[in-house]
Amino acid sequence: MNKYLWLIIVGIVIIGGGIAYTAFIRSEESAPVTTGNVREITITARKLHWTFDPEEITVERGDKIILTVVNEDDFDHGFSIDAFGISQRVPANQTIKAEFVATQVGDFPYYCSVPCGDSSILPGGVVEGGAYAGEKRGHFDQIGKMHVRSIISETQ
Structure with missing residues (x-):
């Protein structure tokens, strides 16, 4: 043939x-879906708190997300959301931006991707303020969660 x-x-x-x-x-x-909605969200790494603020955010599948990540600390952090291919270093006392479309439904962690020590460097070894005041916090505690909801299930 x-x-x-x-x-x-x-x-x-x-x-x-x-x-x-x-x-x-x-x-x-x-x-693939696009809602046409643009969500501008600011996430802050609070100085010496080992936490992201807010720790949870909710968006709709198909939303275009414009993240502003602010680092208030005097040392570098990182910001990663594996599900959406986001991984950036956030230099000390600086701000970065990341853009993506929330294409998947589910709960996706975001976290500090740069080892940044723990609260043992503070007097008393614990966080002094914020939601975790009095607690020992470290690099692996600096996490948050992005909830991506399905716009289809919301209308049914």
């Missing part, structure tokens, strides 16, 4: 498979 005929047959099978996947197999939750 002619090699070009084989290429045409293989191409038709691949294209047909893609169409069948899109039409019958792919779940509604994984389908």
Whole structure:
């Protein structure tokens, strides 16, 4: 058989498979969606508190997120949300921006991706203010959660 005929047959099978996947197999939750909404959110690494403020944020699937991450500390932090490919260093006393579309539904942690020590450097070894005053906090405690809701389930 002619090699070009084989290429045409293989191409038709691949294209047909893609169409069948899109039409019958792919779940509604994984389908691309855009709400047209732009959410500007500021998250702050509070000075010597080993916490992000706010610790939880809620958005809709399809929202364009413009994050501003403020580092009030005198040492570097990092900011990562693995599910959306965000990982940036936040230099001491500086601000970074990150943009992405919330394409997945679920709860996704955000965290400090730069080892930044713990509260043992403070007098008494505990955080002095904020929500965790009196507690020993460290790098692995500096986490938050992004809730991405499905706009489809909200209307049903």
